[in-house]
Amino acid sequence: MSGTPTSNHAHRDVVLETARLILADNGVKGLTIEGVSARTGVAKTTIYRRFRSKQELALAVVRQMTAEVVAVEQHGNSRARLVAVLERAVTLLRTTVMGKVMKGLVSDIATDPELGAAYHREVISLRVTTVHDIVQDGVASGELKPETDAGILHELLFGAVYYRLLLNGGELESAMADRIVDAILPAFLIHPSH
Amino acid sequence: MSGTPTSNHAHRDVVLETARLILADNGVKGLTIEGVSARTGVAKTTIYRRFRSKQELALAVVRQMTAEVVAVEQHGNSRARLVAVLERAVTLLRTTVMGKVMKGLVSDIATDPELGAAYHREVISLRVTTVHDIVQDGVASGELKPETDAGILHELLFGAVYYRLLLNGGELESAMADRIVDAILPAFLIHPSH
Amino acid sequence: MSGTPTSNHAHRDVVLETARLILADNGVKGLTIEGVSARTGVAKTTIYRRFRSKQELALAVVRQMTAEVVAVEQHGNSRARLVAVLERAVTLLRTTVMGKVMKGLVSDIATDPELGAAYHREVISLRVTTVHDIVQDGVASGELKPETDAGILHELLFGAVYYRLLLNGGELESAMADRIVDAILPAFLIHPSH
Amino acid sequence: MSGTPTSNHAHRDVVLETARLILADNGVKGLTIEGVSARTGVAKTTIYRRFRSKQELALAVVRQMTAEVVAVEQHGNSRARLVAVLERAVTLLRTTVMGKVMKGLVSDIATDPELGAAYHREVISLRVTTVHDIVQDGVASGELKPETDAGILHELLFGAVYYRLLLNGGELESAMADRIVDAILPAFLIHPSH
DNA sequence: GACTAAGCGAGACGGTACGTCGCGTCTTAAA
DNA sequence: TTTAAGACGCGACGTACCGTCTCGCTTAGTC
Known part of the structure; x- marks a missing residue:
């Protein structure tokens, strides 16, 4: 009548899936x-x-x-690669439950050191690495200024997205990634297009 | 003939002050x-x-x-004015209880439409206006490109700050405002310094 | 714009009438x-x-x-007069808001001495007097036994009604007064009909 | 398989006992x-x-x-048995916290259907049964008239007691049971003593 | 094949805070 | 002076989840 005979994983998955559904419906507060x-x-x-x-x-x-x-390996020039990276984030936030979840979770991430560390380790650091790689390649290829700071570039790119999501109250447009990259990049390009 | 404007005072202030103290000690969760x-x-x-x-x-x-x-009227070139504006925000978040409060409050602002609207009305829109004015002057004086988008500039500037505060888990450095403005501005200047 | 210049009575009546309406709708708890x-x-x-x-x-x-x-003066033999008196009470409780009100008020009457005294003075004592008069006349006319105790007769008659209303949970039937008087009276009549 | 019947005990009793004490001191309103x-x-x-x-x-x-x-089985003639039954109720109301409790509770019993049903089920119906049995025996033994209505007899007996307790504001005398039974019974006896 | 050990369901429990209701007191200003 | 208007302190309400805990039951892994 009870006492699941299977492994501990079955439960994990059921719980996670249900959690995701509840999050979609009612956000973190409803969880x-x-x-x-x-x-x-x-x-x-x-x-x-x-x-x-x-x-x-x-x-x-x-x-x-x-x-x-999955982080599909992106090719192309720096601009294309940055747009691709940022766009993945925007799309996830726009079209899935992710946006709602992040809205509800951000205070806990910002407040609880353990949770913050986990988030940084599992989400942020990937982005940092990615942006860093792109910058490195761009500098090597002569596209980007040698003094380009990948850290701040990363904060500018993603910061704009989250700022709008969390505080500016606006919708994330699908073209947002493009617009942000286009706005910033001239500052880092050696030969801005115009 | 109703809604006595006078009576509301004494209590309001005591409550607000105490709230501020509690927020400083224990954050929004402790309030x-x-x-x-x-x-x-x-x-x-x-x-x-x-x-x-x-x-x-x-x-x-x-x-x-x-x-x-109080928004002290800032003078100088666009860069100085932007730095001043951003620095005020950074300092408030760094050195007062504001940082803690925003960390705890951001989820509610992002989640509760009414609260979000209030925050936008009373905080965000001031920044938008300020940045817009600076941009307008900068364009007029020939410093900034005519197509400069004040909206996205505002999101880039403040987004970077809040992204670090809330999700990137780093400390806000005192020089942060400078660094951000310096990183972005070349993209909008007609004659980047180098 | 207001501040009724007229006497204090106007208010009293409005309040009383409204109170009666509310009592009818929601009982004493809703008042x-x-x-x-x-x-x-x-x-x-x-x-x-x-x-x-x-x-x-x-x-x-x-x-x-x-x-x-208004206490219409009743004529006839003791039985008829007792039935008439009791029937007035039953009808009031059955057909008006009175039943609901008494249900909600009885605990306060029983508990609060002041309220109990007021209720006794203004409601109970009238009944006692009435029953007493009927008994006196009945004894004088040779209908009732001389030792008839008007006090206990009064408690038996009305007690049965309120007991059903309050505790026995039954409906008050319209014929209830008749049935009660017929059940009791033989004990007090000198010549019970059978 | 569930609903552990054992665990419910300790707390229940502490709560009930304390409740009884509070009721004794302050009545239902103080509870x-x-x-x-x-x-x-x-x-x-x-x-x-x-x-x-x-x-x-x-x-x-x-x-x-x-x-x-506990309902001690009573023997003797109908009068003695009725007195015994009624006396138990009177004594409980006179000498224990029961009187106070009933005063405070009656409005809720009369008003809340669920509570009323519970009270009827657990208190009233026992009395009805008891009186019914006595009547049945009394009729069988030739003491009581065959047409004796146990239902109304029950209401008369107990009604008088509660009427005095709740509305008539008087003290319950210890001899009350005797007096009530003596007053009523002649109406139901085949051979009234005098 | 019996025997532990672990994982589990069930749910009671103490606890914190919630947000609400209605009370009865009080103050202020208009009429 | 009486009134309307309504702020206020107060006590209690009943609820929601929290995180901890004890209690058997039920399978597995071990002997």
Whole structure:
């Protein structure tokens, strides 16, 4: 009648999937361990054994979704590659539950050091690396100024997106990635187009 | 003939001040109407009569602090003016309780439309206007390219700051405003210095 | 714009009438000074000046309704007169808001000495007197036993009605007065019919 | 398979006992879940899990007290048995907290259908049955008239008691049961003593 | 094949804070 | 002076989830 015979993974997945559904419907505020327990049939205790808090659970969903968007290797000039990277982020935020989740989760990420570290490790650092690589290649190919600071470039690119998402209250347009890159890049190009 | 404008004062201020102290100590999560009531002696019901939620209360603190930083009219070239504007924001976030508050509040601002609208109305729109004015003057004086988009410039400038504060987990350096402006501005100047 | 120049009576009546309506709709629990104030436009303060509590207000309604049912002088033999008296009470409880009001008010009458005294003075004592008179006449005419105790007779007659109304949870039938009198009276008649 | 029947005990009893004490001191109005929680140390939530309202809690006390007065099988003639039954009720109301509790609870019993049903089921119906049995025996033994209506007899007997308790504002005398039975019974006896 | 050990369901529990209701008191200003 | 208007402190309400805990049950892995 109970006592799942299978491994501990089955539960994990059910819980994660349900969490994602709840997040889609009601955001992070609507996500409660109690609710997930009720909807999955998985006992509260069991959930607590795997996720210490609803934030951790939500972050696990974020991690999962981010992992699903496999980083396809991008080719082309610096501009194209930067747009591609940024566009992936914008699209994820625009078209999936990711936007809602990040809105609800950002305060916890910013506040809880452990959660913040996890987010940085699993999401941010990938972006930093990617932008850094692009910059390195661009400098090597003579496209970008040698003194280009990949760190600040990364913050400018993604900052604009999240600022609008979280504080500026506007919609993320699909062309946003293009517009941002075009606005910034002239500052880093050796030969701005005009 | 109603809504006595005079009476609202004494309590409001005590509550706001106490709220600010609690926010400084424990952040938004530590701010509870119940706690404010206990610490001020003002009845819970009275607080609820003025502030519909702890978010609204926290936002009132934000509003107040923002208002205190009077917008001193800045002179000089576009770069200096932009740095000054951005630096005010950075300093407020770095050196006062504002940083902590924004970390805890951002999810509510992003999530609750009413709160978001209030924040936009009382904080964001001032920045937009300011940046817009600087751009206008800069274009007129021949410093900035005529096609400069003040909106996206504003998002780039402030976005970088908040991105680091909220998601990148780094410290806001005191020189951050300078660095950001210097990184971006070449893209908008007609005659980049080098 | 307001501030009725007329006497204090106008308010009293509006309040009482509104109170009666509310009582009819929602019973004593639904009657609140706050609500009456809102519905009448009469200020809470003013209502408190006239009625110290919602119980007193409700009792005033009871008083008024009782007074409206003028005690028509009844003639006939003891049985007929007793039935008539009891029937008036039953009908009032059955067909008007009185039943609902008494249900909600009885705890306050039983509990609050002042209210209990008022109820006794204005409602109970009339019944005692009436029954006493009927008994006196019945004894004089040779119908009733000389030792007939009007006090206990009164309690038996009305007690049965209120017991059903309040605790036995049954409906008051229209024939209830008849049935009660017929059940009891043989104990007091000198020549029971059979 | 669930609903562990064992666990419910300890807390229930502490709560009930404390409730009884509070009821004795302050009546139903003085009984608050919050107060019971504070005095017992049992969490408010836990109390709410067992008792949906303070009325239900008070009724549980009533139930318990009624159950304690075990219905000792009474022998003797109809009069003696009726007196015994009624006397038990009178004594309970006179000498224990029961009187106070019933005063405070009657409005809720009369008003809330669920509570009324519970009271009827657990208190009233026992009385009805008892009186019915006595009547049946009395008719069989030739003491009582065959047409004796146990239902109305029950209402007359107990009605008189509660009427005095709740509305007539008088003290319940210890001899009350005797007096009531003596007053009524002649109407039902085949051979009234005089 | 019996016997632990682990994982699990079920859910009671203490706890914090929520946001609401209505009370009765009080102050202010207009009529 | 009486009134309307309404702010205020207060007590209690009933609810939502939290995170902890104890309790058997049920499979596995080990002997």
